[in-house]
Amino acid sequence: MIKYFISSLALFTTIHLFSQADITLRLENLYSEKKYDQILNDYEKNVNDYSAKSIYYIGMAHYMKANDNKCIELMNLSIEKDKSDPDPHYIKGMTFNYLNKFDDAIESFKKAIELFPESADYHSGLADSYFNKEEFLKAFESYKVASQVNDELDRPFYMMPQALFNLNKKEEALEYFYLAKNEIDKTTESYITVLYNIGLMESLNRNYVKAEPVFSEIIKLNPKDYSAYSKLIQAYYGMKEYAKSKTYKDILYKAFDNGELVGTGLEEMFCFDQFDWNDKLIQVYERFAVKEGKLYYKHLFYVVNESNEIEYRIQTENSPVSVELGGPKYAIGMDKNGAHSTFGFIEEDFDYDELKSYVTKILEKQVEPTATSTKKTKN
Numbered sequence: 001m002i003k004y005f006i007s008s009l010a011l012f013t014t015i016h017l018f019s020q021a022d023i024t025l026r027l028e029n030l031y032s033e034k035k036y037d038q039i040l041n042d043y044e045k046n047v048n049d050y051s052a053k054s055i056y057y058i059g060m061a062h063y064m065k066a067n068d069n070k071c072i073e074l075m076n077l078s079i080e081k082d083k084s085d086p087d088p089h090y091i092k093g094m095t096f097n098y099l100n101k102f103d104d105a106i107e108s109f110k111k112a113i114e115l116f117p118e119s120a121d122y123h124s125g126l127a128d129s130y131f132n133k134e135e136f137l138k139a140f141e142s143y144k145v146a147s148q149v150n151d152e153l154d155r156p157f158y159m160m161p162q163a164l165f166n167l168n169k170k171e172e173a174l175e176y177f178y179l180a181k182n183e184i185d186k187t188t189e190s191y192i193t194v195l196y197n198i199g200l201m202e203s204l205n206r207n208y209v210k211a212e213p214v215f216s217e218i219i220k221l222n223p224k225d226y227s228a229y230s231k232l233i234q235a236y237y238g239m240k241e242y243a244k245s246k247t248y249k250d251i252l253y254k255a256f257d258n259g260e261l262v263g264t265g266l267e268e269m270f271c272f273d274q275f276d277w278n279d280k281l282i283q284v285y286e287r288f289a290v291k292e293g294k295l296y297y298k299h300l301f302y303v304v305n306e307s308n309e310i311e312y313r314i315q316t317e318n319s320p321v322s323v324e325l326g327g328p329k330y331a332i333g334m335d336k337n338g339a340h341s342t343f344g345f346i347e348e349d350f351d352y353d354e355l356k357s358y359v360t361k362i363l364e365k366q367v368e369p370t371a372t373s374t375k376k377t378k379n
Helices: 002-032 036-049 052-064 068-081 087-098 102-115 120-132 136-149 154-166 170-183 189-204 208-221 226-238 242-257 320-324 352-363
Strands: 269-277 280-287 297-304 310-318 330-336 339-346 371-373
Touching: 002 036, 002 052, 036 052, 036 068, 052 068, 052 087, 068 087, 087 102, 087 120, 102 120, 120 136, 120 154, 136 154, 154 170, 154 189, 170 189, 189 208, 189 226, 208 226, 226 242, 226 269, 242 269, 269 352, 280 352, 297 330, 297 352, 310 352, 330 352, 339 352
Parallel strands: none
Antiparallel strands: 269 280, 280 297, 297 310, 310 330, 330 339, 339 371
């Protein structure tokens, strides 16, 4: 009788284990099929009766539906039943990051790494927590470990240079952006972001020869990325290869005419050049709109200080009176401290270097205005 009871118990245990394994497999399949509601409807009621891995998948359904507190509750229950599985700790860390509870996230990621140090995702998650806490050196170190554990995970590669940039290690950051360019999937948005960062940093370094092919590649990958056209034009102006910019200016003007620039930051004008003057940055813009017969500003030289504030501007102004009298199309004016000044006139087909030189003379007060009024001109 005792022997029969033991055999029955063993049979029950075997059936029970088989049943649990079957439930886990079904939950895993439902999760892979993104049937999160079905998981919750069919299995959550008896969650306490299931294995740790089954509970994990039910918690993952909550995770995908952004039911964060419930997700954490079930991950804790899964951990109680199986303390050797690192995945629930990782998902807790991801959820805590989403909730901006970064210290809790760090604790969870560290536990996951303790259980399985060979996961790049775990190290990358830990790095994200440090990054969000603005502990950029620790973030960089954790992203670097993640990149060494698995060089097929993109995120560590494009986040390492961002951490370095925030540490004001800009040269080193640029090197790591180039590393990311070589390592990450070229079909992703992350690759475009890396290219942008390289192009912008090379442009800030006035290394337009290296910036030009980067922005060209962005345009090749996405011909509708109109911001890249503006940056490429700036590169050509930086290299004084003005003729090469014409094709890209024409594309921007066509996009403007077709209403394709809405929401791009280029709705009214685009920046085509920038240069340093004393401790100021001069950003040069060109307006799309043409208002024949009316006064409007076409080319605008903004004087920007170290706090990134616009102090004043110098501009070319369409002059209907001058045109009517057979004179040059544009006057050169300045709006500064509530006063408007006029300095001279230029033809429509002006030489840009000559205009730039003349504007610099105005900045340095080597040219006196021919007229000044305190009434600010509308444009």
